[in-house]
Amino acid sequence: MLEIKDVHATVGGSEILNGLSLTVNPGEVHAIMGPNGSGKSTLSNVITGRDGYEVTQGSLSFEGKNLLEMPPEIRAREGIFLSFQYPVEIPGVNNTYFLKAALNAKREHHGLEALDAIDFLDLAKEKRELVELDEKLANRNVNEGFSGGEKKRNEIFQMAVLEPKLAILDEVDSGLDIDALRVIAKGINSLRSPERSMILITHYQRLLDYIQPDFIHVLSEGRIVRSGGKELALELEEKGYSWLEKEPAA
Amino acid sequence: MSDENRALQELADSDYKYGFVSDIEADTLPPGLNEETVAFISAKKEEPAWLLDWRMKAYRHWLKMEEPTWAHVGYPPIDYQGVSYYSAPKSPEDGPKSLDEVDPELLATYEKLGIPLHERAALAGIAVDAVFDSVSVATTFKDELSKKGIIFGSFSDSVKEHPDLIRKYLGSVVPQGDNFFAALNSAVFSDGSFCYIPKGVRCPMELSTYFRINAATVGQFERTLLVADEDAYVSYLEGCTAPMRDENQLHAAVVELVALDGAQIKYSTVQNWYPGNKDGVGGIYNFVTKRGKCMNRAKISWTQVETGSAITWKYPSCILQGDDSVGEFYSVAMTANHQQADTGSKMIHIGKNTKSHIISKGISSGKSEQAYRGLVKIQRGATGARNYSQCDSLLLGDQCGAHTFPYIEVKNPSSVVEHEASTSKISEDQLFYCQQRGLSQEDSVSMIVNGFCKEVLKELPMEFAVEAQALLGVSLEGAVG
Numbered sequence: 001m002l003e004i005k006d007v008h009a010t011v012g013g014s015e016i017l018n019g020l021s022l023t024v025n026p027g028e029v030h031a032i033m034g035p036n037g038s039g040k041s042t043l044s045n046v047i048t049g050r051d052g053y054e055v056t057q058g059s060l061s062f063e064g065k066n067l068l069e070m071p072p073e074i075r076a077r078e079g080i081f082l083s084f085q086y087p088v089e090i091p092g093v094n095n096t097y098f099l100k101a102a103l104n105a106k107r108e109h110h111g112l113e114a115l116d117a118i119d120f121l122d123l124a125k126e127k128r129e130l131v132e133l134d135e136k137l138a139n140r141n142v143n144e145g146f147s148g149g150e151k152k153r154n155e156i157f158q159m160a161v162l163e164p165k166l167a168i169l170d171e172v173d174s175g176l177d178i179d180a181l182r183v184i185a186k187g188i189n190s191l192r193s194p195e196r197s198m199i200l201i202t203h204y205q206r207l208l209d210y211i212q213p214d215f216i217h218v219l220s221e222g223r224i225v226r227s228g229g230k231e232l233a234l235e236l237e238e239k240g241y242s243w244l245e246k247e248p249a250a
Numbered sequence: 251m252s253d254e255n256r257a258l259q260e261l262a263d264s265d266y267k268y269g270f271v272s273d274i275e276a277d278t279l280p281p282g283l284n285e286e287t288v289a290f291i292s293a294k295k296e297e298p299a300w301l302l303d304w305r306m307k308a309y310r311h312w313l314k315m316e317e318p319t320w321a322h323v324g325y326p327p328i329d330y331q332g333v334s335y336y337s338a339p340k341s342p343e344d345g346p347k348s349l350d351e352v353d354p355e356l357l358a359t360y361e362k363l364g365i366p367l368h369e370r371a372a373l374a375g376i377a378v379d380a381v382f383d384s385v386s387v388a389t390t391f392k393d394e395l396s397k398k399g400i401i402f403g404s405f406s407d408s409v410k411e412h413p414d415l416i417r418k419y420l421g422s423v424v425p426q427g428d429n430f431f432a433a434l435n436s437a438v439f440s441d442g443s444f445c446y447i448p449k450g451v452r453c454p455m456e457l458s459t460y461f462r463i464n465a466a467t468v469g470q471f472e473r474t475l476l477v478a479d480e481d482a483y484v485s486y487l488e489g490c491t492a493p494m495r496d497e498n499q500l501h502a503a504v505v506e507l508v509a510l511d512g513a514q515i516k517y518s519t520v521q522n523w524y525p526g527n528k529d530g531v532g533g534i535y536n537f538v539t540k541r542g543k544c545m546n547r548a549k550i551s552w553t554q555v556e557t558g559s560a561i562t563w564k565y566p567s568c569i570l571q572g573d574d575s576v577g578e579f580y581s582v583a584m585t586a587n588h589q590q591a592d593t594g595s596k597m598i599h600i601g602k603n604t605k606s607h608i609i610s611k612g613i614s615s616g617k618s619e620q621a622y623r624g625l626v627k628i629q630r631g632a633t634g635a636r637n638y639s640q641c642d643s644l645l646l647g648d649q650c651g652a653h654t655f656p657y658i659e660v661k662n663p664s665s666v667v668e669h670e671a672s673t674s675k676i677s678e679d680q681l682f683y684c685q686q687r688g689l690s691q692e693d694s695v696s697m698i699v700n701g702f703c704k705e706v707l708k709e710l711p712m713e714f715a716v717e718a719q720a721l722l723g724v725s726l727e728g729a730v731g
Contacts, residue, residue, distance in 0.1 A: 050682050076688040084686075088679045092701030101697065102687035109688070141701065158687065 007058035018222030034219035077109035079165030083155040090142040127160035131187035148175035185210030279336035308426035308436030321592035322621040408444035431502040431537040442473035447482035478513035507542030523558035530588030533560025546572035567596035570604035585618035594624040599632040608639040615646035635665040
């Protein structure tokens with residue numbers, strides 16, 4: 001589904017990704033771990049096509065299509081979703097209205113008819129319950145005045161509505177207390193399916209207790225230095241990242 | 251160039267959608283302004299002697315005045331002798347009695363503008379007093395309004411039919427010598443609208459006027475007078491677009507609102523005059539004086555969405571003369587390319603416990619310059635007066651300018667005056683967030699801008715709000731690279 005080959009990427013002229021390769025097949029959940037500055041967020045920005053992240057070498061393809069030729073909105077409509085670490089506030093724009101516009105842009109891209117307001121509200125209600133998102137929040141302005149936990153719930157709510165093929169969850173656990181983490185993890189787990197892949201980007205092993213990945217990759221200095229099953233996370237928790245950084249790339 | 255800047259560049263480059271010229275024979279006065287011009291206009295309108303005198307007084311006053319230069323705008327000197335001051339489309343005999351009799355080309359023009367008169371009238375329940383160039387050509391729903399005693403018609407007709415009312419209120423809020431452009435208007439105003447709502451009557455429909463500027467080098471000098479008698483209510487809509495022109499066109503309108511005790515007037519404007527091309531050539535010069543007077547417990551609310559004109563000079567104001575009166579100003583101004591706007595509001599608190607509220611949203615892109623200029627004046631007797639002003643500017647790109655000039659004069663210590671201002675840019679974060687959800691860059695910018703303006707747009711009557719949003723969308727069109 002997602003094929004990243006030997007990608008080098010620069011931000012503001014400095015190289016952050018340095019020969020990263022990763023293959024994600026349908027239904028797989030991959031966790032990307034690594035210390036600050038190892039390139040985790042850059043990876044998500046490169047996959048989603050954010051302005052300012054330049055791929056200087058290597059290739060990225062999604063379902064056989066070259067991602068580098070697509071602007072960010074086309075990648076999104078093709079089925080790539082990013083749950084932001086810091087979801088941005090958009091004053092004056094109603095959350096429901098925003099999401100309906102997003103969903104209909106995607107539907108149009110796939111040759112489907114736009115959902116009308118009534119059908120959309122039914123869908124939104126059903127999905128809202130997955131993450132126990134308060135109806136009031138769903139009708140406020142996008143992320144405006146939301147707490148950290150509410151913003152994250154809203155991200156997963158959006159994911160549930162947009163039904164991506166590939167979801168990248170960037171530090172979805174940051175700033176959450178344990179109860180909120182449970183709710184979000186439950187929502188995410190309910191969205192797992194044999195067709196849907198996920199990339200979890202996280203600092204901590206804690207998240208992986210709730211969402212069990214199929215693979216774990218450790219990122220260091222812009223490339224994957226170690227891959228393994230979920231037992232790798234425990235080892236990391238125990239030893240920290242430093243023991244990997246000293247070893248040559250796997 | 252980053253995506254954002256590219257988007258803004260294209261936004262700035264988007265063509266004026268409503269640029270076209272109707273070919274209608276006009277009865278146009280040659281360029282030039284002197285006492286004869288004033289007399290000609292007055293005679294053409296078959297005006298009474300007192301109105302001719304009134305115009306002459308304004309003209310003589312105007313001769314002694316100087317064009318104001320304090321606004322934050324720049325333009326080559328206007329040759330007032332190079333402007334033609336009268337133009338009227340020729341109509342057979344006494345003019346059309348119904349829409350069927352209206353020049354089909356004129357109707358087609360409205361169609362192009364998306365203003366199908368009859369449809370609008372029938373579907374939306376709006377009475378339309380259509381001003382084409384300088385003469386009203388169609389008035390609808392007059393009968394229904396007249397049953398309630400409401401007078402709504404062209405200014406020239408009203409001078410003939412209701413001379414006493416006109417004489418009583420004309421110039422009572424904006425006197426002839428008020429300012430340079432108002433004086434010019436008072437001397438040569440061609441037509442406009444007059445509206446009177448009798449005591450205690452709630453106007454059952456939104457009143458609407460569409461202005462058009464058409465014939466070349468014809469300055470448009472509209473005069474609107476709206477009087478709401480005691481405890482009356484009216485909501486008035488004003489909207490306009492203009493065809494594409496190469497030379498600058500002068501427009502100096504005057505709008506006077508009178509809200510007697512307990513009356514409420516809601517005055518909404520959507521303005522989309524030709525702003526000039528992307529190099530700053532052509533476009534309307536829009537020098538408008540809009541002012542309302544509130545007596546006891548009266549309320550006047552100005553709401554405007556402005557995307558057009560090369561130069562805008564406009565400060566809808568309220569004189570809060572009566573006790574417990576309320577003035578409101580909600581504004582969205584959007585400038586692109588080389589547009590310049592110096593706009594804002596004045597709230598003059600005279601009566602006790604008077605309240606005013608100003609919300610101004612400015613969006614600048616391209617090389618445009620925008621200034622908010624507001625005056626809040628609390629007079630000595632205005633015990634308990636309150637004002638709240640909020641001015642937010644949104645910058646698109648890095649070559650435009652936004653400026654805020656708030657003036658506050660307080661002479662009563664019991665008053666409370668608050669002013670808040672902010673300037674921001676559409677952040678790359680916001681844009682990327684929207685795009686990551688699948689929205690095109692153009693739709694993303696449009697959505698963020700509409701969100702920014704929401705506080706103002708929600709003040710517009712429903713159908714007008716839809717139009718205004720569409721207008722913002724059109725103005726942002728071509729934003730994506």
